[in-house]
Amino acid sequence: MSAVMTSTSVNGVTHALKSRTLGVSKPTVSTTAVSQRKQMRSVVVHAADSGETRNSESGIFMRQITEAEKDAEIKYLSGMIKLWLDDEWSVQTPHSDLAKQAAEKCVAMRLAGCEEMGSLVMGIAQDLLSFDFSDTFVNSFEVANKTSEILMMKEGYEVCCLSKEDETRQQRYEEMVANGEM
Numbered sequence: 001m002s003a004v005m006t007s008t009s010v011n012g013v014t015h016a017l018k019s020r021t022l023g024v025s026k027p028t029v030s031t032t033a034v035s036q037r038k039q040m041r042s043v044v045v046h047a048a049d050s051g052e053t054r055n056s057e058s059g060i061f062m063r064q065i066t067e068a069e070k071d072a073e074i075k076y077l078s079g080m081i082k083l084w085l086d087d088e089w090s091v092q093t094p095h096s097d098l099a100k101q102a103a104e105k106c107v108a109m110r111l112a113g114c115e116e117m118g119s120l121v122m123g124i125a126q127d128l129l130s131f132d133f134s135d136t137f138v139n140s141f142e143v144a145n146k147t148s149e150i151l152m153m154k155e156g157y158e159v160c161c162l163s164k165e166d167e168t169r170q171q172r173y174e175e176m177v178a179n180g181e182m
Helices: 031-049 067-088 094-111 117-128 140-154 164-178
Strands: 002-010 013-021 054-056 059-061
Touching: 059 117, 067 094, 067 140, 067 164, 094 117, 094 140, 117 140, 140 164
Parallel strands: none
Antiparallel strands: 002 013, 054 059
């Protein structure tokens, strides 16, 4: 058995990975397969130009947002995340700040051109590692995952494993905004 050191980069941060091998060589990826993935990604990127959301073997890609949508998108995401936190646990002071930080990171990434959902989740989770979670009942990955669910629901994706509260939260949020409660 031998150890192999590799590295990977997530949102510009390089992480060293150590894995053990049992003398079995890794399967190689043909240049044809790589080329097919690049072509698929190209098709997905071109679909983004039309404002469509789409799902492919390369991942889930959200539509590109504009600077004009920034404030409304932050308000919506932070409101929905806060409502989720307050619904799941009791109303707590840090929920507003936590929701705002997650929403701002998500929107900043989307404005910078990141539209692939997995990258958004990892970027939000990484950013939230600086948040003080001591007065909450969640962690950075739970919030990042819920942010992605909220975003996918807003964009019209069918999201797996939703509770009845998840299904009605958007309508309740919109009613609260209309009544000046948010």
